[in-house]
Amino acid sequence: GPVLRAENVSKSFGPTPALRGADLALAAGEVLAVMGPSGSGKSTLLHCLAGILRPDSGEVWYDGHRLDQLPESARSRLRRDEFGFVFQFGQLVPELPVLDNVMLPLLLAGQSRRSARESAAALLDQLELSGLEGRRPGELSGGQSQRVAVARALVARPRVVFADEPTGSLDSLTGERVLELLVDSAREHGASVVLITHDARVASYADREVVVRDGRVTALEPA
Ligand code: ADP
Numbered sequence: 001g002p003v004l005r006a007e008n009v010s011k012s013f014g015p016t017p018a019l020r021g022a023d024l025a026l027a028a029g030e031v032l033a034v035m036g037p038s039g040s041g042k043s044t045l046l047h048c049l050a051g052i053l054r055p056d057s058g059e060v061w062y063d064g065h066r067l068d069q070l071p072e073s074a075r076s077r078l079r080r081d082e083f084g085f086v087f088q089f090g091q092l093v094p095e096l097p098v099l100d101n102v103m104l105p106l107l108l109a110g111q112s113r114r115s116a117r118e119s120a121a122a123l124l125d126q127l128e129l130s131g132l133e134g135r136r137p138g139e140l141s142g143g144q145s146q147r148v149a150v151a152r153a154l155v156a157r158p159r160v161v162f163a164d165e166p167t168g169s170l171d172s173l174t175g176e177r178v179l180e181l182l183v184d185s186a187r188e189h190g191a192s193v194v195l196i197t198h199d200a201r202v203a204s205y206a207d208r209e210v211v212v213r214d215g216r217v218t219a220l221e222p223a
């Protein structure tokens, strides 16, 4: 069955409905692209699936459990131990060198510095960042920063990676390379991916695309 599933999920912010009965299932290892206009509810859906937000109604199932019914402490543990996140901007710790930024999730999970360093260095190499281990985030280009963010999201071998417009701040060529490396690395590590993007070329990297419109999920209509 699916690793993650939203069923009839609704969520409002005050009077504003962001989700109105959204349904979505993510298969193990699947790379799912989520498209749709600005304000349609994509980020809210991602936040509900990842246990960041609790829906007003409906169900979110992860690995056979009702994620939406878990207390915040348990959801926070899941986010740390089983999920990885890549956002549009600013997720790196500016004071820390690139290598330490990528080691951080492993150190928080209790790994030794030595093994954390090895895993982080291997992933940086895979993301074509060798030689930049000692730089600070402020000394990187946008595409390099996002690749470091991808490395950090994957280093603890999450089961699901959530990416919200990870290439939104990049020019299109740079963005395409980041997407390609994100998807390739996630596949290599066996992680499923929920990827919010406006980039129509993501079709060539994703297994499936859905569109969010007015708070509901619909299959992509052929152009
Ligand atoms: P998308 O990611 O597709 O742009 P969002 O999920 O961010 O859409 O937003 C869906 C709707 O919910 C929008 O009308 C947005 O303004 C509103 N919204 C999202 N998050 C909040 C929030 N924290 N507080 C108030 N309104 C919000």
Ligand code: ADP
Pocket: 038, 039, 042, 043, 044, 164, 165
């Ligand atoms: P996106 O680029 O994914 O559409 P937004 O820029 O709409 O994201 O939103 C970025 C963050 O701000 C999200 O976490 C979202 O929940 C929150 N947000 C969106 N709309 C509002 C709003 N009207 N009021 C408060 N927070 C919002």
